[in-house]
Amino acid sequence: MLIDSHCHLDFPELSADLDGVLDRAHKAGVAGMVTISTLVEKFSTYSELAEQHENIWCSVGTHPHNADKELHVTTADLVRLSAHPRCVAIGEAGLDYFYDNAPREAQATGLRRHIAAARITGLPLVIHSRQADSDMAAILEEESGQGAFPFLLHCFTAGMDLARRALALGGYISFSGIITFKNAEEIRDVARMVPADRYLVETDAPYLAPVPRRGQPNEPSFVRHTAEKVAEVRGISLEQLGRETTANFGRLFSKTGLV
Template sequence: MLVDSHCHLDFPELSEELDEVVRRAELAGVSHMVTISTHIRKFDQIKAIAEGYDNIFCSVGTHPHNADKELDFKADDIAKLAEHPKCVAIGEAGLDYFYDNAPREAQAQGLRAHIDAARMTQLPLVIHSRDADDDMISILKEGMEQGAYPALLHCFSSGRKLAMEALDMGHYVSLSGILTFKRSQEIRDIVADVPLDRLLVETDAPYLAPMPYRGKRNEPAYVAHTAEILAEVKGVSKEEIARITTDNFFRLFSKAKQEI
């Protein structure tokens, strides 16, 4: 069985046929999914999806694109919302210097609040990082100096330095359909050096569909294609990578065990 550790089931591309999306995922061997928050103010919608299915969990947080719109939510506020029994993670939060949809100062402020919430709750922080490796390393290290917190680099497409620094801090790395793209050899080379016990798989659905569905709408069932390529990169069987990444998920997202 596989776990899609990061998808957006509240987005209209998926929410309009959610029952069918979930059914196809289960048929593809995806036992659990985490629908990830991008707006704290929409947490009611996120948690309602998780409440409606035994095998779906959720997170609470603000995507860096929306950081300047939700700076009024402090770490205590995020931690309080995360008490919901189906909420197993903080985020996604981080830095996105590719689009720069929010001021970088606001992104950094929001990220720090989410790090504090992850430390308070000991729920994993789901990190979004794009074209911001040096600043991300600096803020993550700064956060660790104030006390340890669990985290993973979601949809990893960054450089080797960020990956290795995150691993040194005890964090995890999650791979999306990007891993399957022809142009992603550098990412595959980095992943080859990531320990098996730190790897997860995800879709980031409805975005980033893996080969052979690239360019189409993504959905949790397709995580199997990313897992297949990850197995090739790591030199293990598909069955072994499914077992390993699922074990890693439940180790990192430890609150999820309460709802199995």
């Protein structure tokens, strides 16, 4: 059994054929998935998707690309919306210095508000971090000093230093289809290093389709290809990976009831 811990079912590439997407996921052994928020103003879209399907959960948060568009969203807003029974996480929030689609100050402000919401609710914070390793590590360490909070570095593309510092704070790391790419040896090194109780797999669909599906819109069923590569890298069977990642998902996303 596999869980796609991060996808975007509201995006048109998936929503146009949602029944087909879910059927293919089921046939591939994907038992559940989390559709991730990129805009708090669209929370009703995510929550309705989760309400309609027992194997779909959702999150609430503002993607760093949209940080300056939702500076009016407070920690209290995030906490209030996260009380929805199908909402199992805060985010995704974080820092993206590759695109810099929002001012970095706005990204950091949003991230800290989401951290506060995760600390208050106990729900995991889904973190987007791209080419911002130093600042991300510093914020996580500073904020953890003010009180622990659960978090997941999703679609991990960073270096070993951030991985080790995040793990030292109790964080989890999720691997996407990028791990199947030819030039992703550093990420595979991280996948070898992460403890068995701290890693997950995801698609980030509709983006980042894994080999051998590159060039196609990604979807939850393709998480199997990512899982196969992570299992190969770690020297374990796909079945063992399924057991480990599902247990890790249930522990981190405890509101799903899969513990």
